[in-house]
Amino acid sequence: MLGTYITILSVGLLFIAFVISYILFRHVLMKKQKENEENYREMTEKYEVVVRNLESRVAEEAAMNRQKDHFLLHHSRFVSMGEMISSIGYQWQQPLNRLSLLIQDVREALQFGEINDHYIDTFTKEGMTEIHFMSRTINDFRKFYQPTKQKCTFSISDSIEKALSICSYSLKIHDIHVEFEYREEHMAYGFPNEYSQAVLTLLTNARYAFKTNKVNKRILAIKISTEGSCIVVDFTDNAGVIEPLILSRVFEPDLTTRNSDTTGIGLYMTKIMIENMDGSVTVKNAGEGAQFRLSVPKAASMDIPSPA
Incomplete structure (x- = not known):
């Protein structure tokens, strides 16, 4: 009988110990969970602060970039005005x-x-x-120099001829021979005046390079071709190659290019204008000079409006 009581008492004590342990475990667990929740809340608050700071920084950088682009646009207009x-x-x-x-x-x-x-x-x-x-x-x-308000079809050769006519006398007195032949009409889709301005920048860049490097027989070859859905125009001169260290940076706005008379603002704006037509502009050294390539989309349909 005594053994039975002892057994029951032992079981009761074990049960009480289990209950106490469970209560203590739950208390510790809840305390730990509360601490974790507080830590998570603190981390969330810190994360939100970091995100807000980053958003503010991004907004500031975007505003600074817009201001920089605005300044570069004005500077480009002054450069274009001087060239004009x-x-x-x-x-x-x-x-x-x-x-x-x-x-x-x-x-x-x-x-x-x-x-x-x-x-x-x-x-x-x-x-x-x-x-x-x-x-x-x-x-x-x-x-x-009047900007085109909306995209339209235009003749690549006509736009190039317009730029050539603008600086024809300048090219002549600097003894620069332009080789430009085209056998068919290439119709592009974009902004014709901006394309002509981009061409004028490349012509001006070549003229300064010829003058700076004192090349005797000065040749600038212009070739039109098609690649897929794009019209490609290569401007290849023999005015001396571009130094490898700056070849990949010639379209940066603050870079001085092959000569000390011009800065990269003109080539930078050329890049912006061509990319606004969903095109691209690249450069590489070719033979005794450099080759700039303008690539713009072909006109998909002759029903697209033409320039007024």
Whole structure:
């Protein structure tokens, strides 16, 4: 009988010990869970603070980049304006010389009694011809630098010819021979004026390279071809290769390129303008010079609007 009581008592004590242990275990577990919850909450709060700081930093960087791009755009416009004024100067040089000769001839004609109605008519006609040419040059430049508002189909060869006409006299006086032949019409889809500006930048870049490196026989070859759904134009010169260390950085906005007269802003904006047409611009050394490649999408349908 006593053994039975002892057994029951032992079982009771074990049960009580188990209950106490379970209660203590639950207490420790809940305490640990509470600590974990507090730690998780603290980590979550810290994470949220970090995320907010990162979002703020990203917003600040984005704002700074927009401000930088805005500044670069304005700077590019000033560079383009300077190039435009320089090109106008080249284009006006000959008509101004002819006007100067016409005016000087008036004094001599007066001295020799040659001024009559026929002389006045000839003088007026030739003078107005030169003035009309100069006026047309201003209008052409104004249209050239006016941005295209929406994408449209345009002729690649016409856009290149427009850029060549803008700086034709400049290329001529620097003795740069341009080899440009095309056997068919290549219609692209994008912004025609911006494409012409990109071409003008490459022509200007080549001109400065020829001048800086003092190349004697100056050749710039322009070749149009198609690759898949894109129209590709290669501009290859013999004005000297680009140093390997800067070859991969020529399209950066703050990089000075092959010569000390220009900075990378023009090539950077060329990259931006071509990429806005879903195209690309690349450069590599080729032979005795460099080769720039412009690639833009072909016009998928002739029903797409053409430039006004």
